[in-house]
Amino acid sequence: MASGGPSFQREKQRPQPSCSGCPQEVRVVEVIPGPSGPCAEGRALPQSSGRKRKREWPTEEGTEEEPAPGAQDLWAVETLCGLKMKLKRQRVSSVRPEHHQAFTRLLEDPVIKRFLAWDTNLRLSDKYLLSMVVAYFSRVGLFPWQYQRMHFFLALYLALDIEEDYEDPKEDILSFLFGKNNCSLRPLFHKLRFQFFCAMGWRARVTRQECEEIQAFDPELWVWGRDRTLLSENTEPKECQL
Template sequence: MAILIPSDVTCNMLKEAGFNLQGELQGKTQDLPAVSELKSWKKRGQRRNMWTVNHVEGTKLRMNKRRSSYRPEDQEAFYQLLEDPVIQSFLEADIFLKVSDKYLLSMVVEYFGRVGLPGHLYNRIHFFLALYIASDMEEDNPTSKRSIYQFLLGREHWPDLYKEFLKLKVEFFHAMGHRAWVTPDLCEEIQAQNPHHWVWSRARQCAP
């Protein structure tokens, strides 16, 4: 069930994440400094977590793994955002863990690292953008993905605002270097950094 967020609060959060929402609704795209910041943090020396083909032996591919991208400040930002009341309500509402099991949530941490913003700049919108992309990558269930922005924006307002959310998702994905794949091993590595945190108990048992 979605909680209704006042439209002015939602607009302000979207603006802080990088879009002038009112300008978009009027057909006048206006980049804020946060947009440039999101684009520019693609940075010198950013660590990447990718698999690359080293060489081919017959029908087998030898793969090399590059380093992960997440940083301690990304983990700290993630854990702090888990205290956000909207995020907490969303996690509580996802009783079957269709869009917020521990692996999808681990991907949020890695995505923060791939974008590379200073940890203190990440907010509620960034969390839901990352979770949406993770769900798109791993589940690709339109109904479940839709529940993410419906919950965030509220059932009353999401029809007017979801297109702006999806536009911002494109910016976020671009800032990630268009790299959405995260290995299960990396997810488990992220979880192992703080193994007793309650969020890592969100193991999906079976399909409802």
């Protein structure tokens, strides 16, 4: 790769800190003695699984999303009574404060600020798509100071690729960066996108729960107010180039 371009070299994984605000699951385990020794039988709250449609998440009671890729589960004994013990599961997010800081720093980039102002109808950069950018930063594994402007657009393009059913928003990102009539740099962008996706371990799915946990880390951050459902009317973005 050319010198000075985005780097996708992973940093060493470090232990994940606990997250006191993460959802918990309670499991009751009953130890049943047998002829060859005790064995454990787990009884857990039922979980529903199913394929989610793009940009839609279930809201019915009794449904629970699958754990986000990269998240870890910690189990601890809550109570112990005779042959029964109650276990408590706490989900630990893979997104660390450094990833939030890298994202917040990039929001001050003049090109990114102009892009967000240009996307008036939030088709390309609503709060959930931007939350996915933070999640992707945590999965690529770069040091926080290594993230550059191009990483932001690569992550956002990939988020649109995963969540949106039509091609126009992704094309708008390329038009913003390179202009509608300049196609010479687009192959390089797609090459970098492939490397970015590969560095993530091909894990592009982000649940709504993880998006909301990312937003809850700093709920006052101005980009979390970019909710397209609150728009009274949609307006087409104006032409703007890098």
